[in-house]
Amino acid sequence: MIELDLTLPLARFPLRVTRTLSGRAVAILGPSGSGKTSLLESIAGLRTKAAGRIAIDGEVLLDTRASRFVPPERRRIGYVPQDALLFPHLTVERNVRFGSPSRNGSDALFREAVSILEIDRLLARHPSTLSGGERQRVALARAIAARPRLLLLDEPLAAVDVALKGRILPYLLRIRDALRIPFLYVTHNGGEARAVAEEAVVVREGAVVFAGAPEQALEWIAQGDPEARFDNILAGTLEAPPPEGGASRGIGVLRIGEARLIVPTEDADPASSLAVFAIAPEDVLVSNRPLVGISARNVLPGAVVALEIGEASGRARIRAQGIEWSALVTKEAVRELELAPGRPAWIAVKTHAFRRLR
Numbered sequence: 001m002i003e004l005d006l007t008l009p010l011a012r013f014p015l016r017v018t019r020t021l022s023g024r025a026v027a028i029l030g031p032s033g034s035g036k037t038s039l040l041e042s043i044a045g046l047r048t049k050a051a052g053r054i055a056i057d058g059e060v061l062l063d064t065r066a067s068r069f070v071p072p073e074r075r076r077i078g079y080v081p082q083d084a085l086l087f088p089h090l091t092v093e094r095n096v097r098f099g100s101p102s103r104n105g106s107d108a109l110f111r112e113a114v115s116i117l118e119i120d121r122l123l124a125r126h127p128s129t130l131s132g133g134e135r136q137r138v139a140l141a142r143a144i145a146a147r148p149r150l151l152l153l154d155e156p157l158a159a160v161d162v163a164l165k166g167r168i169l170p171y172l173l174r175i176r177d178a179l180r181i182p183f184l185y186v187t188h189n190g191g192e193a194r195a196v197a198e199e200a201v202v203v204r205e206g207a208v209v210f211a212g213a214p215e216q217a218l219e220w221i222a223q224g225d226p227e228a229r230f231d232n233i234l235a236g237t238l239e240a241p242p243p244e245g246g247a248s249r250g251i252g253v254l255r256i257g258e259a260r261l262i263v264p265t266e267d268a269d270p271a272s273s274l275a276v277f278a279i280a281p282e283d284v285l286v287s288n289r290p291l292v293g294i295s296a297r298n299v300l301p302g303a304v305v306a307l308e309i310g311e312a313s314g315r316a317r318i319r320a321q322g323i324e325w326s327a328l329v330t331k332e333a334v335r336e337l338e339l340a341p342g343r344p345a346w347i348a349v350k351t352h353a354f355r356r357l358r
Contacts, residue, residue: 002026002150002184006052006062008042010035015042015206021184023199025176027214028186029221030203036186037081039203040152043184044079045072056150078143078181079152084135086127092138093123099146113144116174136168144179151175151183157192170276170357172196173235190218191231191326195276215324218317231278232326233357238265238275251351259321262297263354276357281315283353284327287346288337296348304345309334318345 001022008015015035028036042050045061048069054062056077061070086095096119100110114120117137127135136156143151157168173196175181187193193200193214200217202210210220236256252265254275263277291299302320309315313330316339325347329339339345 001057002043003053003055004043006042006050006054008035008038008047008050010038010206013206015039017203017208019201019208019211021199021201023197024180024182025172025197025199026182026184027193027197027200027217028184028203029188029190029193029200029217030209032188034203035206036203037154040079040154040184040186043150044077044152045070045075046079076147076149077152078146078148078150079154080136080139080143080156081154082156084127084139086135086138086142088127090126091123092119092125092127092130095127095138096123096141096145098142109147110145112179113141116144116178117141117171133168137171140168140171140175144175144181148181151181153183153185155186155188157187157189169195169233173276188221189231190214190221191233191278193217194324195233195235218324232281232284233276233278234261234323235274235276236261238263254354257322259300259323261349261354262351264352264356277354278357279325279349279353279355281326281328283349284318284325285348286316286318286327286329286333286337286339287348288339288344289346291346291348294348296350298347298349298351300347302345302347304339304341304343306341307334307339316345318347320345320347 001020003020005018015038017039028039030036038047041047043054050062051064052062053060060068061075062068087098090098096113097110117140119137119141122130122134122138130138169192185196197214200212200214201208202217202220210217234254234256236254239253239255241251241253250265252263254261254263254277300320302318305317305319305324307314307316309331313328316327316329318325318327327347
């Protein structure tokens, strides 16, 4: 649990946050320059002008009234900025081991971090030889190996391309679920927030304008963040299709609550395994009437939740079978299909539009 009651003067406005965060993964959302990074730096102890009170699991790290300030190196907080900031003169192994506790069990945690982030083949290399995604994984491993009580992740996927994002996102889920290390995660991507976070905070001009479920935070960031993205990222249980269905080889069923989605699989996928898929908004087709006689295996009835349309195009948010989907639509399509919040809509997604992340 993170207790925040802090104020920090910034160039254009003060950062003021009074909130108690209890989720294992909390998304920090909002437009650039709203104070998100400053919030992380205050929690990490890097902003000495921060005033108020900060406590983690009951331990007070900052209390200006009591003249208490715990220095960053004693807070047991791992911080991964947008730039991985690895030591260029050290190998990957020495980077990861840097700052690791010398007490018993530290080597086991090192091995676990290396295994979860799949960087064992990189240990002898130097940062200059790594790709952007590899550097981010090494930075995450270094933060984990220091045995933190909390991770602060400042847009860890912003500097990598779409393919690398698809590889790193599952590692965040493994950190949350396998290592059970809580983290705060700054992002502009609503799909990432929905897949990774259990709680969301939206910050604008230094103030918290929303705090609650990630699903509900999407509308807030759509209204005020021009950088916001809304990829469809779905996590669920992967199952084999029923034998009587006559399913093709390499096809499985992704179960998310009441929804059953036909997705591509690998032959080695175990039954009832956790899986994460991404679907680009442009691969979600929208209709205003039931869809029949089409090749897409996933046809779901639903309703329009919201429309965010610019001069020519935008996106429709459609809730179907308990899942909120983001679909790319043109202004003409909205008019011709008479799409409007609350009106029924059907979506169709081809099986091979699902891109496996985990």
